[in-house]
Amino acid sequence: MMNQTAIFVDAGFLLSLGGHRAAGTTLRSAFTTHYESLIRGIVQTVKKNTGLNNLRVYWYDASKDGLFAEQHKRIGLIPGVKVRLGRISYNGEQKGVDLRLALDLVGVARNGAASVAYLISGDDDLTEAVEEAQDLGMKVILLGISREGSRLGVASVAENLALTADAIETLPDHLLDSSFTRVLEWDRDHAEQSAAIASAGTAKRPTPVAKLVMPTPAVMAQKLQPSRLDHAEGHSEVVYSSTVERSGYQGHTAYEQKELLVAEEIGAKVAQSWLASTTQGEVLELMADRPQLPTEIDRTLLKDCAQVLGEWKTDQQSIRRTLRGSFWKYLEQLM
Template sequence: MSDAGDIPGIPDGPGDPSDPTDAGGSAASDIGAQLERTNQLLRRMLAEVAKTPSTHAIFVDAGYVYAAAGLLVAGTEDRRSFDLDAEGLIEAFIDKARTIFADSRLLRVYWYDGARRRIHTSEQQSIAELPDVKVRLGNLNANNQQKGVDSLIRSDLESLARHRAISDAALIGGDEDLVSAVEAAQGYGARVHLWGIEAAEGRNQAEPLLWEVDSQRTFDLDFCKPYVTRRPVTMYEDSGPAPTRDDVRFVGAQIAATWLSSRGRAALAQLLPGHPYLPGPVDQDLLVEAERLLQRSLRGHADLRRALRDGFWQHLQSQY
């Protein structure tokens, strides 16, 4: 009679590789070990995340802030009519964020503005020198309208959210074009909080933007008032003989030459289709500069203002 070990199918002892039960147990043991190692890794990662503070950033559409704060406090959107204490206002935004995001650290403040040929003005340079502030510039067209600012905001918001550099974004603006920036950041898990400035009348933020954000906050007159100062209006004495139409026309041509040299032919090409009308900001600049050169007010002198515009247009058309 042969030994049991000689009978096919009966294992010789423990650990026999021919035993399917033993192979299954070994595989299960390996899987269990792998799961345990994975769980340990996850626990270490969660512990590291728990020790890492949340981070927030503030995104400021300067065009919106100037227009909304100027209208609320000084009664005008025209930047030339008031001074904005940008440094003080930025610090106030940082303090407000510190209160709202109490367990979070500030990454930086992004200040988006427009400039001719994206060349910093002296005011923008001083803002750029502030700690924790990054100035990003779009273009200004011939009508003093910002171009490219919304795309800059979207690019920064989306990039920071995608790389998990921020968990919360305070967005100060009102343009409907910012909706795509909000959606992009939210798609990567960031929360976007819309901050606005109280409107003198109605609303100054697009409804679709209000619908998309995670929270909303509005700064009132008392908050904004310390940072906006209306400039004194220069008064000219109407003493002596009034300038002739030819005098005023000549001044208009002088101003046109300066305007063309600073703005360039691209701005001229944008302006010409509107002849004989000038965009509001350009017309206002023309009037203010002419009054400065003539040392005389042209308000209430419709004929002289027409002569001024004629001189301005004649020079521009002669250079086209």
């Protein structure tokens, strides 16, 4: 077996975590990714940790019909990078990405092309592939993003995958800070114009633009101050808590009410980020399809909530209803 490394990157996983860190949301239009410096930094981090040369970086993403977009072509032209694409299904889910990664991981191990694999992913579905690669003599190390208060020390990694890996290491904070940049800023004029057009194009009550009362960035920042919720296991996760008085959620325990408040604030924050970059035509289309949300927005709501409350919490229907309801409620405030 060649004494060198191979790096396997689940792009959806990495971009979601990096984007959320920079912009507070996984909505891809809310941040810019500097791919060349990010990939170069990952390779340098692995080289520093192992002292070994790297075979190549395998970059896994999804696209419509599994075809290369301009972004994927750009990444594929980076020396030492192999782009592998799955496809995006009708409901916006990635298909075939995990399978491609698993097959490549096992294939590299079986061919003896690398002795150490660095895996940037958190998906539990990769556990069996990691075990197979290990049985073939390869060491598999998870390379994640650190999260204070997490029992595993990294963000959004399935426990089974973490227990199976040979070790867990983290990407440097300075690499993430330089590779992901927030690009959206709140634009009151833009939001008011979009809201006015949408209001005029629907049967909803018209509200003069001059009377719109918009939350400023300072108010939103105050509403989204981080606090801590203690988990049953005895550790804490950073979540968002509101300073605004609310009527509460009937029929829920105190802890469930806190989770619903967090979901409510995430829904509003995604709405704000989306409205900051959208066109007036897109607002009209969105309002016309109500209550149906576009796949990208719905997926962003669930991903952002998973970053704060954990993946399994987003499966709860009360959380999903609150996320979507809060998104619409935020837009209604502008009408």
